Amino acid sequence: MKLYSIKARASLNGKHISGAERIVPEERVFETIRWIEKKVEKKNFDSLNIKVELIKEKPILIEKSLPIVDIKFKNHEDANLKAVKILHRITGIPTERIKELIALIHTGASPEKKNMRGAMIVNLTGKRVEKDRFRGVRTTDVDFLDREKVIKKLLEKGFTERTADALALTTKNMHHPDIIAEYCISDEPDYLTGYISTKEKYYRFTPLKEFGNKNGGRIYFIKNSTDIDELYRFLEEKPVLIKDVE
Structure with a gap:
């Protein structure tokens, strides 16, 4: 086919x-x-x-997406405190450094204090290692094998079609052996839901950003030994299809 x-x-x-x-x-x-x-x-x-x-190229087939954990918070400050705890537990990066990195996403992570076009990459020392701080890296070429079936399941669970896009993207990311966690918020000022992903779960947090904030972006947390060129090739070029949702 x-x-x-x-x-x-x-x-x-x-x-x-x-x-x-x-x-x-x-x-x-x-x-x-x-x-x-x-x-x-x-x-x-x-x-x-x-x-x-x-x-x-023959696509990688993944049986199921990451399982969704949906959590509502009183405000984005509480949500981000929980995000920091999860990311610290997974990465071992000091909490203050994680807070600094998240603050960059909320205020503009590029050198000109605007949104990056792709994701920031951070190793376990807390150092940014993306090749270009304007461009970052973009995860592409991923979809569900039967998108309509997946969206129907997600809608029945109270989620949105937009959830399918984020879930597919982060499931591809977490399939790479050297990516161990991810943080993401939208750059749309009225879309406040964001997520934190680990190898085991997709944590969907609402709200993870302040209403009216036009900044957004992603952080990929990777192992120190990661081959950056290979990582870019996988994220930007390797086709991935996901069979179903967890």
């Missing part, structure tokens, strides 16, 4: 507005393009790029 990667990006004045990434069989390519067009048609954009490529 031929599989295709479909990536879409809508922008306004060079700023990212909306995007989508899918892996689909050949017969669903044009249906998926129409789905993307519908998704962005109400957005205010001046550029829309849709890229379709044949996947030549």
Whole structure:
């Protein structure tokens, strides 16, 4: 069966507005393009790029996504304190350093104090090791084998379609042997749910950011011995399909 990667990006004045990434069989390519067009048609954009490529490499198949642990907090401060505790337990990085790294995501982690285009990478000494502090690294080429079935299950559990996107991405991340944890908040000012992932669980925290904050991003926590070039290749180039949700 031929599989295709479909990536879409809508922008306004060079700023990212909306995007989508899918892996689909050949017969669903044009249906998926129409789905993307519908998704962005109400957005205010001046550029829309849709890229379709044949996947030549055999995808990694993952049986199930990370199990979801959904927790509501009184405020984002409490949620972030819990996040710091989880990340400290998993990584051993001092709590003050973890707080500093999280603060960067909330205030702009690039050298110009804006959002990075991809994720920050931090090793277990607490040092940032991404190749480019503007670009970071982006996890791409991941999807559910039967996305509609997965979304139906998630909706029945009270989650959203958006949860499927985040869950697929972080499940790919945690499949890499050298990534041991992740922290993520959206850059949308009114989307306050974020997550922390470990090898065992996907912790969905609400709220993990303050309403109105336009900053966001991800931190990937990795082993000190990680081959950075290989990590980039896996995250940005290796196709991954997930069969089902936990």
